[in-house]
Every structure is written in structure tokens, then in C-alpha cells.
Amino acid sequence: MMRAALLAALALLLGGCSADWGWYVVDPSTQTGWTNLKFLLGGLYYTILLSLTAIAISVVVGLLVALPGLSQYRALRAFNRVYVEVVRSVPILVLILWVYYGLPQVMDITIGVFWAGVIALALSDSAFQAEIFRAGIQSVDRGQYEAAQSVSLGYVDTMRYVILPQAIRRILPALGNQLVYMLKMSSLVSVIGMQELTRRANELVVTEYRPLEIYTVLVLEYLVLILIVSALVRRLERRLRADER
């Protein structure tokens, strides 16, 4: 509530501070303004779709990378370390460019903009997911493994029915933060032409020459989107904490 009020005040302030503002480019009461606004907001769909797809994949890959990191075997732990360190070291933007322009040549395939973006974002995020999962799984008490073993559960059943349900409950807040992070990072996929929020703003700036207003709208779009998602994450967190008791 407080934040919304602050936001409104900020918008008013910005709107009133100079005669140079040309809000007509996104004025919904005019034909062009309305078309422009719809064009900008339309990017929301791709931003969200891209981020959700990427995070769904990175969660699965992250878990598959985290498990060998907890193994008693050195080689498996080494695989985990190398994966995490290497993937974490590459800037996301570089990864996007490489997956879009490089990977098709290496593997002799064609990758669309959407999937190139998803792969790059998911890959980059999976290293963080792997670390989150590892910490979450390690936070489960040793006694839980021993109890599972004492009723003759094997490794897969122990993970699936005993350890992961408890670990995931604990890391849900961290996963929520990763989603917020992912929504922001998805703006980088604009460089390869993905029609998400940032790309659309860029394209409109080129035709309308109104960067100030258009990028202000872009800022507000991300702000509102992230605030809503953060609020949902916090609500989930509270729910889980209530469950713990």
C-alpha cells in the first residue's frame, strides 16, 4: 500500500517536473497512443512466458546438478563443482549471444529466438538453483536419512518421499527470489530480438523518438510486475511458516 502511494507520487512528480514531457506517445485516449501502449504491454506475455519456462527448466537441471554434489564419490562432487563454477562465470548476456549465434553452428541445428533465450537463461540460473538445492538438502537432519534407511527405503525413495519434500519447503523463498531475478534478466534477451518488454520499448523508441516517456513506461512495467511477484512470494513464505508450527 505504502509502496503504491510512493509510486503514484513519483509518477506525478515526473509528469509535472518539465514541459518537455511528451506523454502523447502512450496516451490511451489517442489512437496512436493506445496502439503504442498495447504494443508495449504486449511484451509482458513474452517476458512472463520466457521467465517461467526458463525457471521450470533450471529447477529441474539445478536439482540434477545438486544431487551429485552431495554424493560420497569424489568424481560426482567434482562434476557438480565444475558445472557450477563454469556456468556461474559466464555473463548472462554473453551466454545468450553464444547460444543464439554459436550453438546452432556447433550442433548444426536451428534455434528460434524464444528457445535460445530460454536455454541461456535456464543454463545460467541452473547453477544458482544447484547451490540452492544443495543447501536445502543439506539442511535436512541426518536423522531423516537414518529413519528412511531403517524402514528400508532406497536412495530414490528416500529423496523423493522424505528429503526433497522437506528441502523444497525450505528453499521456496529462495526459488521465489530466483524467479524475480529471472524476470529482470529476461530483459537481456531483447538483444537477439525476442519481443519481450525491453525489446518492444527499444523498437518503439526508434520510430517515435520519445525515449524518456517510453523507458519510463518500461521501468513502471517491470516495477509493477516485480512488486506483484514479490508480494506473492512473501505470501507463500508466510503460509509455509504458518505450516511449520
Next chain:
Amino acid sequence: MADAIISARDVIKSFGDFRALDAVSLDVARGERVVVCGPSGSGKSTLIRCINRLERHEAGTIAVNGVPVDDSRRSREARRGTVGMVFQQFNLFPHLTVLDNLTLGPMRALRKPEDEAREIAMRYLARVRIPEQADKYPRQLSGGQQQRVAIARSLCMEPEIMLFDEPTSALDPEMIGEVLAVMTELARTGMTMIVVTHEMGFARGVADTMVFMDRGRIVETAPPARFFAAPETERCRDFLQKILHH
């Protein structure tokens, strides 16, 4: 011993340089109740944890039903559901209801159909006298109730041997009795039991054999009458004096 269900020979287990078990041998007959006591750090937990492979012994042999305890498939198959264990800290699965705690092992490890697993679960919950708590979560129960659920969880696997590692040490005094009562009743059904405990009243009433451990060794083995009346070793005498007059 001819009909030993558990047979341990010269078992050695170290943690780093420290010998937690130093050539321990122990035979347990089918249906025998063994109570293990001894000072802290003497290796009591390590001994019973080696029997169900929560710890790996490095030398000597342990056989359950004549099958050596090791990591081979044959050994694991033979032990499946054979040895139950009750922990000091209960170690119930906190995210599952009492009923789901009880049916998980039978369904996943023994491949029992759900309705059969539930039926078994309700039977053992009745045995530990809390059938009405089936749909609660562990955290909603008292410590004594949680430990009884843990006992029922082990019994649902229909084991031949039950191991108890200080099952009442984490309980408030007023709840110790209800857990010991359940264990006493279990002993009457002829279950083979190894119980690590300092509850000497329970030991006197239930044990066939008392085992005293010190510094990784079994120092004394005797029937309770003789064990309490005339301990042979100085260390055992000291130990009993300390815990009986507390």
C-alpha cells in the same frame, strides 16, 4: 550359539583414530531381550547402528539370520524389513501425517498395496494406544506419543529384530512410563530386542541378558539378577552405583 539371530564377531569400528568398537562379540538368540548400558561414549549406539548398517564396521563380522551384514545386494535384500530401529530423537517424518509415516516403508520398500499398509498401520497404532492420532502431524503430538508412533512405524515393517537407542532419553519424565509400557508389551510378544537404555527398572523387568560396555568393549554380560546383585568388574560396579543412586 546355534540359533543366534544376531551374531557379531570381533567387530571393529573407528572414527578417525578413535576406536568406537574394539573387537566386540555378541550373540543374540531369537526372542532374546538384551539391554545394553554403559557410560557415555562407550560405543553402545555404534554397536546397534552397525547391526542395521547405519555405520559400516571395518573388521570382524556381523551376521543377521546367518547373512553377513555388508553392502552386497544379497545382504540388503535379506535385511529388508528385518531390523527395526527406534531413535532417541524419534526422527519421524515431519511433513507426513502419522498414518503416512507408518505406511511409507511398507508401501515403498515392501510393495504392499495401500489398503493393506493402512490396515497394518492402524493395527500397530492401536498397539501403541494412539489410533485416534492417525491424521495428525508429528509436531502436534507430545514427545511420548511421537516416540510411540516411531515404534509403530518400525513395527509396520513387521521386523524380526527391534533396536532401541535410548528411546526415553529425550522425553519428559512423565512420558517415559508410557513408552516403556509399550516396549514391555512388545517384549511379551516374543520380539527379539536390543535396547540401549539407562532405565534399570525396565531392564530388571524385561531383559534376559544385560550387557555392560566401556571404552568400545563389552566388559560384562550376565542375566539381570546376577548383573545387578553381583557385578564382576569394578567399572560396572561404579557405573551401576552412579545411575542407581540418581
